[in-house]
Amino acid sequence: MTAIHQPHAQAVPLTVLTGFLGAGKTTLLNRILSGDHGLRVAVLVNDFGSINIDAELVVGIESGGDIINLSNGCVCCNVRDDLVAAVRQVMARPEQPEYILLEASGVADPSGIALTFMGEAMPDRIRLDSIMCVVDAEQIFAAPEMMELKLRQVAFADMLILNKVDLVTPGEIERIKTWLDDRFHRYRLVEASHGNVPLEILLSVGRFDPTRLDGATPGDQHNHSHDCDDPECAHHAHDHLHDHTEAFSTWSYETNQPLSLEALRETARKLPAAIYRAKGVIHSSDEPTRRAVLQVVGKRVDLCLEDDWGGRTPRTQIVIIGAAGSIDEAILQEQFQKVVAPN
Numbered sequence: 001m002t003a004i005h006q007p008h009a010q011a012v013p014l015t016v017l018t019g020f021l022g023a024g025k026t027t028l029l030n031r032i033l034s035g036d037h038g039l040r041v042a043v044l045v046n047d048f049g050s051i052n053i054d055a056e057l058v059v060g061i062e063s064g065g066d067i068i069n070l071s072n073g074c075v076c077c078n079v080r081d082d083l084v085a086a087v088r089q090v091m092a093r094p095e096q097p098e099y100i101l102l103e104a105s106g107v108a109d110p111s112g113i114a115l116t117f118m119g120e121a122m123p124d125r126i127r128l129d130s131i132m133c134v135v136d137a138e139q140i141f142a143a144p145e146m147m148e149l150k151l152r153q154v155a156f157a158d159m160l161i162l163n164k165v166d167l168v169t170p171g172e173i174e175r176i177k178t179w180l181d182d183r184f185h186r187y188r189l190v191e192a193s194h195g196n197v198p199l200e201i202l203l204s205v206g207r208f209d210p211t212r213l214d215g216a217t218p219g220d221q222h223n224h225s226h227d228c229d230d231p232e233c234a235h236h237a238h239d240h241l242h243d244h245t246e247a248f249s250t251w252s253y254e255t256n257q258p259l260s261l262e263a264l265r266e267t268a269r270k271l272p273a274a275i276y277r278a279k280g281v282i283h284s285s286d287e288p289t290r291r292a293v294l295q296v297v298g299k300r301v302d303l304c305l306e307d308d309w310g311g312r313t314p315r316t317q318i319v320i321i322g323a324a325g326s327i328d329e330a331i332l333q334e335q336f337q338k339v340v341a342p343n
């Protein structure tokens with residue numbers, strides 16, 4: 001049985017949103033934040049890439065809430081300390097949050113996050129309420145080389161949100177459920193489109209089940225080698241992939257020069273299959289006063305115009321995440337440079 005760090009009776013609940021790259025975590029987060037919950041919410045967003053695009057895409061936080069960016073790594077392992085520091089930081093605020101939402105990176109293994117919240121370093125006024133895994137109904141079987149991670153994201157979740165059901169047929173939904181039934185004995189699942197899930201089944205549900213951490217099968221763990229210097233490794237439930245982020249490569253592109261949206265769309269369509277995700281805010285020549293947002297999930301490309309830049313200097317920032325070794329920086333740099341609109 002996993003040792004449990006006992007939270008304070010009046011502890012602030014925290015929900016973790018997990019799920020593979022592009023599944024719809026930020027969309028769900030925005031749904032929650034725009035919902036009628038009346039809570040002062042602190043938001044922690046973790047992007048694996050060096051630029052936190054998610055922080056740009058999260059809707060305005062109402063009633064004195066706050067957003068903290070954790071970029072350039074994954075909160076389940078290599079930026080774990082930053083996660084602890086961020087939670088301490090929000091808890092030290094004079095106006096403490098009434099709820100905390102953590103959007104993990106799409107490459108995160110939730111078991112590492114859960115262990116962090118159960119560790120001594122975490123303030124005892126935090127209570128892990130639940131881990132929600134967003135599953136992309138359209139892409140669940142894509143990138144089979146990432147299936148082990150996707151399965152771990154499901155296995156350690158207290159509830160699954162089968163998102164993007166608008167993109168698949170009822171038959172495909174049944175196939176996914178049958179596939180899950182074959183692999184998991186018990187799981188809760190709710191179907192959703194654009195993260196449209198009732199708040200009451202997401203917040204303050206008290207579903208976090210630490211016994212899931214004991215259920216990890218030895219087959220899906222990495223080789224826990226002697227040179228591991230992570231003090232957490234003494235923990236018997238610590239069997240998530242160390243440095244699993246090494247399975248991914250990331251690259252980012254930034255420019256102040258305006259881009260042609262059509263050329264960008266074409267370039268995004270032609271990205272190699274081993275690139276799982278691209279996203280960014282775009283300064284375009286088509287509509288220089290408005291932000292465009294680029295979203296690429298697998299082969300699906302979405303490019304739309306959003307709000308005005310406001311007081312900010314228009315600037316393009318794009319992050320790309322793919323399988324390790326799939327990113328040829330020189331080629332990508334050349335391709336994206338061609339997207340710069342002619343003067």
Ligand SMILES: Nc1nc2c(ncn2[C@@H]2O[C@H](COP(=O)(O)OP(=O)(O)OP(=O)(O)O)[C@@H](O)[C@H]2O)c(=O)[nH]1
Pocket residue numbers: 019020021022023024025026027028054105106134163164165166167192193194195277279295296297302
């Ligand atoms: N058609 C459809 N598109 C969706 C749905 N949910 C999200 N999307 C789109 O999917 C893309 C990725 O959504 P995000 O919410 O950014 O996904 P994410 O899981 O936060 O992505 P990462 O943080 O990069 O892992 C965006 O273009 C969303 O608009 C859905 O239910 N249906």
